[in-house]
Every structure is written in C-alpha cells, then in structure tokens.
Amino acid sequence: MKLIEAVIKPFKLEEVKEALEEIGIQGMTVTEVKGFGRQKGHFETYRGTAYKSEFVPKVEIKVAVADSQVQRVIEVIMRHAKTGSIGDGKIFVRQLDSVVRIRTGEVGETAL
Amino acid sequence: MKLIEAVIKPFKLEEVKEALEEIGIQGMTVTEVKGFGRQKGHFETYRGTAYKSEFVPKVEIKVAVADSQVQRVIEVIMRHAKTGSIGDGKIFVRQLDSVVRIRTGEVGETAL
Amino acid sequence: MKLIEAVIKPFKLEEVKEALEEIGIQGMTVTEVKGFGRQKGHFETYRGTAYKSEFVPKVEIKVAVADSQVQRVIEVIMRHAKTGSIGDGKIFVRQLDSVVRIRTGEVGETAL
Amino acid sequence: MTAPGRCRIGLRWILLCIAISVTSADGVLAEEMPPAGSLSAPVQSSPVAPSPSPPKIDTGDTTWLLTSSALVLAMTAPGLALFYSGMLRRKNVLSTMMQCFIILCLVSLQWVLWGYSLAFGPDKWHVIGGLDWMGLSGVGGDPYPDYAATVPHQAFMVFQLMFAVITPALITGAFAERIKFSAFVVFILLWTTVIYDPLAHWVWGIGGWLRNLGALDFAGGTVVHISSGVAGLACAVVLGKRHGHGREPMPPHNLPMTVMGASLLWFGWFGFNAGSALSGGALATSAFVATNTAAAAAALAWLVSEWVYRGKPTMLGAASGAVAGLVAITPAAGYVGPLPSILIGIGAGVICYIAVLLKDRMGYDDALDAFGIHGIGGTWGALATGLFASKAINPGGADGLFFGNPGQLGIQALSVAISWLVAFGGTYVLLKLVDVTVGLRVTKEDEVTGLDLSQHNETAYS
Amino acid sequence: MTAPGRCRIGLRWILLCIAISVTSADGVLAEEMPPAGSLSAPVQSSPVAPSPSPPKIDTGDTTWLLTSSALVLAMTAPGLALFYSGMLRRKNVLSTMMQCFIILCLVSLQWVLWGYSLAFGPDKWHVIGGLDWMGLSGVGGDPYPDYAATVPHQAFMVFQLMFAVITPALITGAFAERIKFSAFVVFILLWTTVIYDPLAHWVWGIGGWLRNLGALDFAGGTVVHISSGVAGLACAVVLGKRHGHGREPMPPHNLPMTVMGASLLWFGWFGFNAGSALSGGALATSAFVATNTAAAAAALAWLVSEWVYRGKPTMLGAASGAVAGLVAITPAAGYVGPLPSILIGIGAGVICYIAVLLKDRMGYDDALDAFGIHGIGGTWGALATGLFASKAINPGGADGLFFGNPGQLGIQALSVAISWLVAFGGTYVLLKLVDVTVGLRVTKEDEVTGLDLSQHNETAYS
Amino acid sequence: MTAPGRCRIGLRWILLCIAISVTSADGVLAEEMPPAGSLSAPVQSSPVAPSPSPPKIDTGDTTWLLTSSALVLAMTAPGLALFYSGMLRRKNVLSTMMQCFIILCLVSLQWVLWGYSLAFGPDKWHVIGGLDWMGLSGVGGDPYPDYAATVPHQAFMVFQLMFAVITPALITGAFAERIKFSAFVVFILLWTTVIYDPLAHWVWGIGGWLRNLGALDFAGGTVVHISSGVAGLACAVVLGKRHGHGREPMPPHNLPMTVMGASLLWFGWFGFNAGSALSGGALATSAFVATNTAAAAAALAWLVSEWVYRGKPTMLGAASGAVAGLVAITPAAGYVGPLPSILIGIGAGVICYIAVLLKDRMGYDDALDAFGIHGIGGTWGALATGLFASKAINPGGADGLFFGNPGQLGIQALSVAISWLVAFGGTYVLLKLVDVTVGLRVTKEDEVTGLDLSQHNETAYS
C-alpha cells in the first residue's frame, strides 16, 4: 500500500474529492496547511506597518491506496487540482506498512 | 522505529492520550483534520440553500515509537478509540528512518 | 528523496523558514498542531473549574528534499529551532518514494 | 401540501385574524377607561402622587421608558445570547443563541395576546390578572395612572414585555447543550404563562397579594432572577448532566463573546433598573448610580475571591461577578444609596462565587450557572433590600433592618421563600409534563454531534 | 508629492474651506427664517397641530430624536455590518464591513453638504428640494415646524441623515464578494444623490408629489427598503454571479456575528420606526409596539415555514425572518395596532422565505438577499399599510382597505410601482455608467483571492 | 484561612461598612445645600442662565444625561475593549479586555468614594476639589445648578464618572501585551487619583484655574484625550518594546472585532459629546451633528491618505480615522458648526495617520497607538477649537482665531502644554514608582506565553 499526500489549492478540494470518489476511493483525510513555495505570498498593511505574509493557504489530502491504484489516483489528482498557474501544489507518494480499521480490526487493504 | 498515525473521533482524544501515557508513551503530536469515508457527513441549510458537508471532524494522532512497541500502541489505540460505529477511524503504520531531538541533538530511539 | 518533518515552537517558524530559504530550500508545507511531551501544559480555570490542558501549540514543517540535502536541512532546523528549553521539538526523517508537481507533471527531484 | 382543503382553512383563518385585528383596533381606540378608584400606589413605589387632573403624557418620561425598553431588549439579544453562547462549546453555540432569540419572539407575542393581561390586568382574587386586556384591548396611548401616570399605557406594557422576555431567557443557561428544541418551545410557552405571569402579578400587579404585603422588589429580584434561577436549578436536576460532564474538558469556546455579552448586559441593565422608576428623574438617577456601583463592587469582589483562592484573577470571573452584582442590586436599586450598593455588590460577588464553586460538589450540571448567579444572587439581593432599604432614598419604599425596621426583612424572606417554592415546584411539574409528552432531551448521538447540527442543521463557524 | 505647486494648491484649498466654513457658521446663526405659511402637514403625519406661537424646543422630544438617531446609526455600523459580513466567506468579511462603514462616512458628508437640501429643502416643481440648505445653511437650532415643531431643525436633519446612510448600505448585500472598491465608492455617491434624495423628497419632502398624493410611508418602506432592495436586484443582475456560485459551497463563515447583527438591527429599529414619530409620546410608543410585535411574528413565521418545508428550524432563518418583519412594519409602524402588526409580520416571514427560496430558480445571485428581504418585504409592507392603516391609531394618517378605504391601497400600490421603477431603472443606468468608466467587477483572480486581500491588503482573522 | 482572628476582623470590617453606609444614606438625604453664591457659569458653558427660582428637574434633560451616561459606558465596555483587543495577538486578547473591564469597576468605586469629590467638589486653591463630597455625601437627587441646573446632581456625577472610566482605559492601548496585572491595578488607581482628578478639576471644576482662564474644552480634549494619549507615550517609553517587536509579524487577530468596537465608539461618542451639553436641546443637537460630521471626514481623510501613500484603502485605516476624528472634535463639539467640523475631521485623519507612520521611526512601541490617535488627535482638536470656535454656535463659548479672536488660540495652546506636561511627567513618575515596588513588566517567558494564560489562566478561544 502507498500513502499519497497531495498539497493543493483549497478551492480545488471539492472537485478533487468528487473525482477520487468516482474512481472508487472511499476515504481520505484532509488538513488545512500553509504552503511556502514559488507562489509568493502577499503584503498586508495594518496602520502603516506592512507585513509580508509568505505563506499561502493550502489543503493537504492524505489517501491510503492499494499499490494497484496509485497511478490512477495520481493522475486524477493531477487532472483535477491543476489550474496551470504557480502554486498548484505537489503530490508525495510514500510506502505504507500497514493499515488497521479501528472499528473492526481489519488489517491491510481491506481496511481502506 | 515506526511512525504510527491514527485518525480518530475527536471526543476520544483525551482517553486515547491517557491510555498511551499509561503504557509509557511520552510524546505525540495531534492535528485537527477533516475526514471523508464511509461515515457520511451531514446537510446544512442556510436560507433555503442546502449544503452537503461530506467531511467529518477528526483528529490525527502521530506517535513515533520504537519497533518493539508498535504492536502495543496499536492495540491501545484500537481499544480506546473504538466506539463500534462507523467512522471510528484508521491507524496507519510507516517506517521512520530517524528522529532527532532538537534541544539536545540526540538521535534515534533515545530521542523519542 | 526524503521527507523531513519537524515539530517546532511556533514563534521559531519565521526564523527557521528564512534559514531554510537561505540554503536553497524552495518549498515547504506548514501545519498547526498540538504537541504532547515532556514540556507540560498549563492549567486553565473557568468559573472555578480547573482544566489541565496538556497540549502545547506547535508547528509542523514538512520539507521534501533530495537525499544530498538531508543533513544540511536537519542541521539548519536544529540550529534555528533550538531555544535549549524543554519542548523544542523533534525532527522525523522518512523515505519519500516519489514527488509530482501538479502544475507541470514533473516527477522526482526536479519537482521539488 | 397544496390540497384545496388546507388552503381553504388557511384562508378562513386569515380572514378571522383580520376580523379580530380590525375589531381590536377599534378597541384600542376606546380605551378611555377612567382609572377611577385607584386604590394602591403606583407600581414600584415611584414617589409621584396620583394627580386629580387628567393624566398628561410627559415626553421626557416616555422617552426614558422607551429607551429603557430598547436597552432591556438588548440585554436578551444580543447581550445574554453572547454572554451565554461564548461559554459553550463550538457545536452548541447557535442552539443557545436561538433559544434567547426565540424566547424574544414567543414572549413578545404571548405578552401582547394574553400575558400582559394575566400579569397586570384587573386583579382577580389577588392572584392573577383578568383577561380583559387580552390582545391589548383597552391598552392604548393614554396613561394608566395606577401603574405609570405620565407615560402611555402601552409604554408601560412594552417595558414590562422586555422583562417577561429576559426572565425565561435566563433559564436557558441551565439546560444548555442538551434540550430538544421542540420541547424547549413548549416548555417556555407554558412556563411564562403558568409561572411568570402569576408571579409578576403577585409582586407588581395592582391587588397582587405579595405587593399588598409590602414586599419590596424594585426591578425584579424575585420575579425575574429568583424565578429564573431556581427554575434553572429544577431544569438542571430534571434534565441531568451533559454527556461527559466532569470527564471531558468543556472550556468556553469564545470568551471575548462572553465579555461583550456581559458588557451589554451592564449597559442594558441601566434600562432595567433605572427604567423601573418609570420616569426620568431623581429616582431613576439614584437607581442608575446604585446599579453601576453594585456591578463594579461585585466584579471586584469575585475577582479578589478567586485571586485569593485560586491564585489568578480571571476575565470570566470579573464578568460573572459583574452580572452577579447586577442581579443582586435589581430588587434594591430604587431603595438604597451608593454605599449600601457597594456592600450589596461585595456580597453578591463573594456569595455567587462560592455558589458556583459548590455546584461541582452538589453534583447537578447547571451548565452556565443560571442558578448560581441568578438564583443565589437574586436571593441575596431580595434579602439585602430588607437590610439596606431606606425611605431617605425613596419615600415610596420602606426602611430596612439597618434603618430600624426589622419587619421588612421578614417580608422579604417570605417573598423569597414563596418565589423559590413556586419556581422550583412549578418548573419541576412542567418539565415532567413536557418530558412525558414531547421528550425533553436529545439523543446521546445528537448531543455528541452538537445541537447546532442536530437541531438546526447549521454550524456556527465554517 | 511635495512639489511646491501642489502645496500651494493645497493651501489655497484649505483657506477656501475656512472661508466657506466661517461664512456658513454665520449663516447658521442667521437661520431665523419664519416658517410662516406652513402649507402642509408635518412629515409622517404626526398628529401635532401647528401651533401659532413661536415653536419651542421640547427636551423630551429632542432627546428621543437624538437617541433614535444614535440607534439608527447603530443599525448600519455595527448592526448591518455584522449581519451581512457574518454570512460571507472569511476572505470577504472586511470588504462588506468596509462598505457599510464607508457609506456611513460618505453619506454623512454628502447629506450635510447637499443631500439634505435636495431631499428636504424648499420644494422645486414637486420633484426635488432646492439647494438653499446646502452646507446646512439655514438649518440650525430652531425648530422647522413644517417638519418637526418641537425639536431643533438639525435634530430632524441628523435623524434623516441616518436613514440616508442605511439605505445604500442595505444594497451592499446584493453585490457582496465581487465589486471593485473604487467602483463602489463612485456608485454610492451617485446613487444616493440621484436616486435616494429625489425619492425621499417625493415621499417625505414638503411639496413632494407622492406625499401630496397621500401615500403613507411612516418610516421608509418605499424610500428605504423598496429602493434599496430593488436596487440590489439590479446590482445582482448587472454584476452577475459570484465565481463558483451554485457549485462551491458558500456557507456563512460566522453565524454568531449575523445573530448579533440581527439583534442590533432590531434594537436600532426602535429608533428607526418609533423615532419617526419625531416626538416621545403616544405615537412613538404605538410604533415601538408595532415594530416589536411584527418582528417577533415574522421570525416565528419564517421559522415555522422552514420547519415545515425543510424539516429543521434554523437560527439564520429566525434572524432573517425578524429582519423581514422589521422591514415590512416600517411603512406601517405609525398607522397600525398590535394585532395587524402580527398579521403583517406573519406575511413578511412567509413571503420573504418564499422569495429567498425562489431566488435560486430565478438565477440571479443576490448574495445576501437584499432584494429578497428588503425589496419584497418592503413591498409587502407598503401594500399592507394600505390594508391595515387606521385613523383610530393615528388620526394624522388614513384608513386602509380593511377600515373601509380601498382607495388607500391603490395609492400605496402606485407609490410601490413608482419606487420599483425608479430604483431599478435608475440603478441599472448608474451601474452601466460606472462599469463603462471605472469597471464594476474585480478580476477573477482578485475574486478568488478574496476582496479583503485584493482590495484592502488585509485579512479579517490571523 | 478560617482562623477565628481573621473572621473577627472580617466581621468588624463589615459592621464598619454598614455603619458608614447608614450614616451616609442620611447624608444623602440631607443634601439640601442651597447653591447660594454660584459664582461661575455652568460647566461647559451651556447657555442656560442660572434661574433665581429653586432648580427644577427636567425629565427630558435627565433622560438625555442618563442615556448619554449609558452610551459612554458602552464606549469603554464593550466598545474600546473590542476595538483594542481585535488588534492584538490571540494570546493577549483577554488581558486587554480585562484591563478595560477592571478600570470600569475600579474607577466606578473610586469616583463614588473620593474621585468625584476631588474633581468636582468645592474648590481648594483652584487646583483640587475638597473632600466634602466623599462617598457622595451631599450629592443627591436635587440639581446642583452650578454644574447642571435641570438634572439631579447624581446624574451629572454619574455622567462624569463614565468619563473618568474611559480615560485610563484609553491608556491601555500603549502598554498592551506586556504589563503585569497587579502593577496595572496599582498604576490605574494612582493615575486616576493623582492625575485625572486634578486635571478634571482644573478644566471643568468650578474654580479650576484653567477654567478660570477661559480654556475651551467641551467634552474632554485635554482632560480625556491628551491626558490619556500622552500618558500612553510615557508608558510606551518606560515599559519598552514588546518582545519581537519589529521582527515578528504582529497582525491584528480579529479585525471584525475592531470594526465593531470602532462602531460602538462612534455610537457612544454621541453620549460623550452631545451629552456634554447636559441638556437635550439645541446645543446637544449641534454637538451631535459636529461629532458625526468630523468622524466621517476623518475616516475618509485617513483612507485617502493611505490610498495615496500605500496604494490601498484599508478597513483598519477607516476605523482608526473615524476614532481620530471623534477624538479631535471632542473639545470643539459644542462650539463649532458642521463645516468647520469637516475641516477638523480632515485634519485629524491626515495628522494622526502621519503620527502613526512616524511612530516606527521614533522607536517606541505604542502597541495600539494610544498616543498617535488620542494624544495627537486630542492636541489637534484642542488647538482647532481655538481656530474654529464661534459664539454664533454657542454664545456661552468664545470665538476662535478665524472668528477674530486670536487670543483663544493662545489659551488653548497653554492648556495643551499644561496637559502634556502633567500627563507625561506625572505618568512617568508613577510608572517608576510602580516599577520599583511591584514591578511593571511580566517576565519574558510570560510574555511569550501570552498574558491571557500567564496572568489570568485563561485562553480567549478554544
């Protein structure tokens, strides 16, 4: 199994989620994060003091998938998270040793 | 070492934390996340427009543990995070290459 | 490639980010988390009821780096996140199988 | 849903309403009732002598009463709504705001339709007002001198309306985070009609038996605060504890909201207490000063108490203390001078802090301390009125124990006891009734989800 | 930036201003204009007979009008600012607060400089006020009895100022989350001068043609609510939908803010409606009671409607219903009794709920329902005034259909039609004008980023 | 803690208090003091002539003063508390709310016990009031015509109380996020007694030497704003910068709170300025209009300044500008017409924006610009009063430079200089005193943790 983590633009979350659902992904975990990268932040001014905020709001999607599905999931995320402008985000893929479903104790791919 | 990540129901956090403490776990990191899975979300209605919110608030616990402890930690989380109803969450286990304690520079299991 | 995750004190974030930028790191993802560890929490009192809050606000920095850079990044984080007092945090290092840049489809180290 | 039968019923009902309203508008015109044999002194003993000449509206007094009415409205919403909901968990914020808001709406109609008549209408057997003033028939623009000689009768009515609104709203602090919304609606309508209206009549209505006895309650220590606080205790007992109470931490989700609410309560309380003078003169001013002074003293007293006992002064403590002081000075506001106000305030801060501390030992879950602050604070205030009242401040009042009239303390104690009894017993019975019929409490699942989602399909923040 | 040329111009301009202000201060002194041939009844038909003796200021009435003015200010900021911005997404919170706040500032100056004169100044051809009162020249401390006999002329002026402020602020709900700030400023200045001021003159100004016709509008059903609501519709149509509208969820980011705002609107509306009596007496009291009653009834009506139709009663529904009721009672407040107020409120709650439901079908994006609540609610209220008005309540008014005078309904319908026409047409033209010159809408990127950052370099929360 | 000794002391103390309060209540009764030789004009030069007949309470005036007092209370809490704490970081929100709230409590008691007597009591050597009115002995329900002929003396007292409350509360903006709570309490009690009370006596007390000189300060430009703003400067200097100041970003955590606060300040300021007329008539109205006009002009002036200089207009800028305008019009409100108000407003917006910009260069850390807005804005306002004051607006006042009386500007400048001197010097000495005894600043660790947790064991949000 693999754990796929994708950092994407927040307003793409809904679309990506639906696309993943369509290819049969039944679960994911989402975190609000702040990204720092090529996409530069913005200035804010408060009573004349300017702050540079270099962090941009992003959303991180974490999906555990069977090895067989990895490629499809990556493709779907890429297609739906893409706007073509800087800051679209990254997909990180990592090995996942094991998964347990707390409710039933199922282990491995059936727990997904 | 392994990194154990468990997505659980928020109101179980306190209980799980205490149980882990009892078996000698001395540290963990907790993130508020939104989960999508078999447990379905809810409808919200605002002035007649209904929104389906498919994300459910969850909490992610991240614990780095020595290999010897992995099994015990998983068991403890399972016992204490379980309510038996859908949405109890998952436990993901992954390889951890190394750990450093920033304050002292200790590396490996002594850094936990 | 490796994925370096560092849990640090929030007010050190700016400094660490700048230091990483200086050694050429061009991207990172930051999450607000709550830490539990040797650094104990605090009491809060509301109308006479005291709550022990054992979680301390922390910030988690996630940086994907080429293998060659791992050591330098760890060192920089250690130097700049360190205050010397309990609760400075940990650095976790893990294997990263692959990275994709959503915008371009680039894969691997060039995607960082 | 659009079956012709239902439509026709709807239409018929609308026509009926129109008929009623047309008739009643005529009624309003015809309210020239001569206040002939005004047997008793004006309510809340304002020192104005009943003039023999036809009553004339005073624009200053009317302005003060309308302004005060608006201020008391602001106490319930947004004041109390903020004060309470800031102390809740995020998942129940709207449910309590909703309760305050809906009480405002329900009681506003109830009061106009029948509540005012029950409470202030022509006395029946010293226990209840008659139904003569239903739908405000006969309650119009001319003063009704037996209650207030210089303002339109409707101004007095609407000022009292705001009191009828805030009283049940105070109770919501006790059953927060676990009551079913439908049960809540039924309970409130019953409570305000069966408990509040008669009690108001006893203490403030012309002919009311506690009023005849000489009980002093300037702006509602018994009627408003004891009744709601003790009713809150009954609610906490009958509904039981919230899930996880005592085990899970339940810290306030947004204390700035609570501070804002406490400040607006303080602000609005000037209307509540000084408005109860029913005129914009020296008595209103004296009540205004007493109110401000007691609130300040009580906030500091609570603060010092917890500083000593717990090691740190807290914002929630100061805000709670201020509210406790405002509660305690309410029955006394028009009868005591500034220095006794300080003592009443100090007493309120210390006593209510202790009450809140003891709550945990007693084992009931009065979520937002409706009883600890309004029940206990109101009781202290009603008794303290029997200690510190002085005819030097208000010749229309009476002297208290420290001014040589120990009897007054007895009368105060009696009216306190009666209020406790009626509020606890009555509320208990009503709750059981609602529980059997509608069911009081949400399911465990709904409670864990939070009332905002489970009762209202909404979340406070997104 | 500090070139001597610019400096000199600056200096010259300052001296000019000083000169003007000095002169005008003299003018203010000299405003002894005898209100000799006061040809028409006082505005809003207060029943005070024009006295032959020189007008005397009544402190009670003046206090009521100043208090009411402050209350109406609180309706715009913080009331409306909170009510609206709580319903927005986090990234646009400040932009709408800003719009409310800046309208308050812009119109406060516009009104003093030329707006009041256009709206209430000496009539020209029954359609507009003359420029004689520009810069408040001649508008001073003495009463101007044709408008209000017992308060300083400036008190009447500043009370009306608050109305001129809130009206355009109501529109902002329609174009929220997508208008360019610069375009907004230009639009508002045009709108208030070209649409609001004339309309106010027609309905309220002495000599205004709708006033002469006998249209009843106690506190601004047509002038304030229809005009702003229908203008909102035009804005929604011309600006088009927000990005992602109908696809992305756009739930309110902070409903407690919205509840707080609705409560402050209710609170302030007492000044709006009861203040429109222009004196602190029976008429103000009657309007106060009608206002409270209708708001309560409308909130419950909306609540019940959605409970039946959607299965759950919501906090946002109750708050929206209350505002709808306040809107609908506005034109009627001084002409109807408590029971008709209930009917007007129920109508408002049900009708506006339906209007908001239908919006989605109609396909325009009136983000915060400026049209659905103010346009529709105002229309219902103006017509209902023609149904329920009664001389029994206000001898200075007229009877409505249910009191035997069907003609009044016709007059009301006419004034509604005129207001719709002027508001929609006028706003449409102005928007097109601004679009061509300044450009109305922000870029897609700026909209996705949010107006707070893109227009103001700020974020609401950090 | 329950040792019998302590108990007995406690009891004895309570009995003492009761004794005092009983006596004083008699005192209050006996306040028939004939205001015989009223030597000087009524405070703030209201144009009412001292009547020979016994003073009669006017219900309209009393209502206006009580309403105004409530409005000014709302300025401090929740107004200022929200305005300030919205600009802070999340970890210090409650600490500043707490400071505003506790000042309200402390000064409410201080004023009743000795502050009012020091400030307004019978003059001693033109520099301080005597202690004759301690505990409000002799300050009762009858008017004290030398101050206000038509309202109860206590109404004047409580209105002034609200001023005494808000003044030190303004200072808290300067030392936010780093002062120890215990030090804060001591400092405030000293400051209000040693600096505020005498200064109030000089400018407003009968016999006060600046008043005798003819300095014009309608509602507190020197007494309230310069004194607090300049004291703020001293605090910023003595306490030093916050940790991380200039390096870490410290953006406001919740600007909607700040906007709400600014709006409530505007709302309450009508009580502050128009209430200072001490009667509900033409002068109050004129002050009301001037207040609204200046606030609007200043907000726009600040907005335009930053739009030009920084490229974007901001919400915080508009809100700050409005407050600056309200500050600047305060001393002038009862003496100038609407057009000069615009100029005063524009000046305030531009000057205070520059002052805030310069702060960073000067190197002190006035966290929330208490000095930049109140110190500088108050100074501009006091001087501008010497420019634009006109007897045409208020015959009880004086003409300013532009109305042919250059001397007035000199007098204003003198009173400004005195206020600066006293406020800076006095505050500096007091701070050093407190630092040596209690210690002013929290530890670095406590500061990094945040004052909410370290001083009060609470967090604002959870």
Ligand SMILES: Nc1ncnc2c1ncn2[C@@H]1O[C@H](COP(=O)(O)OP(=O)(O)O)[C@@H](O)[C@H]1O
């Ligand atoms: N090396 C990295 N490690 C972790 N996260 C990264 C890294 N580089 C980029 N990111 C994340 O990806 C987001 C997008 O990256 P950015 O460089 O702005 O644009 P792009 O994806 O188009 O290259 C960042 O905001 C950050 O959250």
Ligand SMILES: Nc1ncnc2c1ncn2[C@@H]1O[C@H](COP(=O)(O)OP(=O)(O)O)[C@@H](O)[C@H]1O
């Ligand atoms: N494939 C997955 N990858 C990542 N997280 C998942 C995955 N499946 C489920 N989760 C997380 O686990 C939570 C619980 O899953 P759910 O399917 O609702 O119930 P259950 O754990 O009983 O199967 C989800 O809310 C989500 O946060």
Ligand SMILES: Nc1ncnc2c1ncn2[C@@H]1O[C@H](COP(=O)(O)OP(=O)(O)O)[C@@H](O)[C@H]1O
């Ligand atoms: N075993 C662990 N697994 C995951 N996170 C940990 C673990 N131990 C500590 N942490 C994180 O590191 C933070 C600092 O740890 P702590 O024990 O307080 O101090 P120190 O880093 O000085 O040892 C904790 O707040 C927690 O977020």
